[in-house]
Amino acid sequence: TRLDEPFSLAGRLPVPAGDYRVREWSVSASSSTNRPIMLTGEAEVVETYGGRLATLGASARLARDSHLALTMGFTRHRVELPRGSFVADVASARGVYAFSSRLVASALVQRNSLDGRLVTNLRLNFIHHPGSDLFVVLNDERRDGVPRRVTGRDLAVKLTYLGRF
Structure with missing residues (x-):
């Protein structure tokens, strides 16, 4: 290379x-x-x-049923x-819960020892029509310290609509 x-x-x-x-x-x-x-x-x-x-x-x-899955x-x-x-x-924990086949919530938390970052990602996915989604995502990033200081926070909303011609 x-x-x-x-x-x-x-x-x-x-x-x-x-x-x-x-x-x-x-x-x-x-x-x-x-x-x-x-x-x-x-x-x-x-x-x-x-x-x-x-x-x-x-x-x-751990996937208890088709609705809930937890991963460490x-x-x-x-x-x-x-x-x-x-x-x-890098340590991580993830949870996914399907309220129905059209509404899914997930959370991911990761801790990186190298740079002292703790990152949280929360996501909600609503399928309002087949092929069309509404995503709401919240990201939060913090660094080591007392108290942990917020270094980034984002909220994103994405709407997709599949048009049929």
Whole structure:
């Protein structure tokens, strides 16, 4: 792989321009999606930029019925390059509730240890006609501190309508 421009990985480690060989190994496993509890695990190692990027992750999903699904996950990223190293842990929790086949609410909360971010995403999807939706999305981002300070908050409303001619 040829890198024409230098860049900073995760805003922390400089990666100079140059030619890099890339080797990648990965393995993943999961239990049946037809069971109320589903477990997944994955591991990946990438050798590039003169170093190694390793990822190890696991998640558990509970789907009590067709209306409710809850997922918890954890991923560790370890980066070791010639100019330094870092570890980033990402923990997440997701919930999805289907009130009906036309109305679904979901929530995602993620915590990133590398930059101290806590991100929350709330979404409501109302299908008012087949192929036509009303989405309402609220995003909230906070950084570590006492109290956690809000660094971003967005509200988006999107209406799509499928016209038939």
